[in-house]
């Protein structure tokens with residue numbers, strides 16, 4: 001049972017080389033945390049070979065690890081990919097993909113409404129790395145075709161945008177990208193593979209902040225990139241081990257643990273969001289509700305085709321503008337004032353004074369975010385408790 005050492009070894013040596021039980025006849029039910037930074041080999045030739053291969057034996061923690069690989073395979077399988085690279089954060093995954101694929105002089109096309117960190121990252125690529133960018137609407141393949149140049153490498157999309165919850169026309173945009181010979185990268189954080197699988201709609205790479213729904217319990221930061229082809233996976237993998245934005249085994253384990261209840265949580269996030277969106281839509285203090293499940297939402301028809309449900313994030317505009325937005329934020333009792341989303345707790349945010357505070361009034365207007373817009377990342381609490389909190393904060 002135990003891989004023990006000869007008893008002639010001295011205590012100083014025996015304390016270093018502790019026995020490792022060899023597991024035979026049974027196995028752990030849950031994926032253990034492989035808290036080791038490296039792996040040892042019996043055969044030097046196998047070790048030499050492992051160093052340069054994405055699909056080789058485990059070799060070093062920066063490359064991957066059995067716990068991390070379990071998460072990579074789980075999400076890759078859900079997304080319909082051939083392989084995945086787990087990273088230390090969602091931004092780590094996005095940077096791994098963009099830096100791994102772009103070089104100075106390249107052009108990229110991105111949708112107009114982007115997650116703040118991604119928008120900042122692209123600005124940095126443009127400012128410091130000689131990369132150019134053109135922004136197009138998320139649902140306009142003709143604009144994508146018009147924007148493409150000989151040096152265009154990829155188009156970057158988000159399945160559901162923040163905080164206006166616009167849905168990207170993945171089939172149209174990814175098909176146009178393929179025709180034009182450019183790659184499509186889709187951030188599927190808001191939808192997860194349970195609501196939408198971008199690879200089935202033609203995406204080449206899917207990126208995630210596993211910090212959000214995939215982990216789901218507001219206790220871990222992580223990211224992941226899933227690849228539709230082995231060639232792309234291997235290309236980015238070679239860059240990923242150089243970049244070193246690797247996932248930690250404990251973080252990967254927390255994400256795996258969260259993932260097991262993803263389907264149950266998503267169902268509740270979506271049904272809670274439906275109840276809040278529907279009631280907010282008929283509240284006199286509210287001028288508009290942005291949630292793709294509502295017939296009034298500009299993406300409603302597309303969302304009905306692309307998504308199996310409409311997601312757990314919604315935003316709404318208060319008639320009273322900035323003052324009403326700030327008042328709402330200071331009046332909530334149950335919902336927590338916080339950025340981020342996808343956890344079991346409901347979080348509220350006033351974009352104009354927090355996540356989008358660097359935008360001036362004109363830029364805000366262009367994104368569709370009003371001074372009185374409030375975003376709710378709906379949790380899995382009882383919907384009537386959530387509504388009671390929203391109603392009292394509006395009153």
Ligand SMILES: *Cc1c(COP(=O)(O)O)cnc(C)c1O
Nearest residue numbers: 089090091115187189209211222
């Ligand atoms: C949070 C988020 C990110 C960044 O992920 P981190 O884990 O915070 O680095 C990227 N895209 C979207 C849509 C997000 O919500």
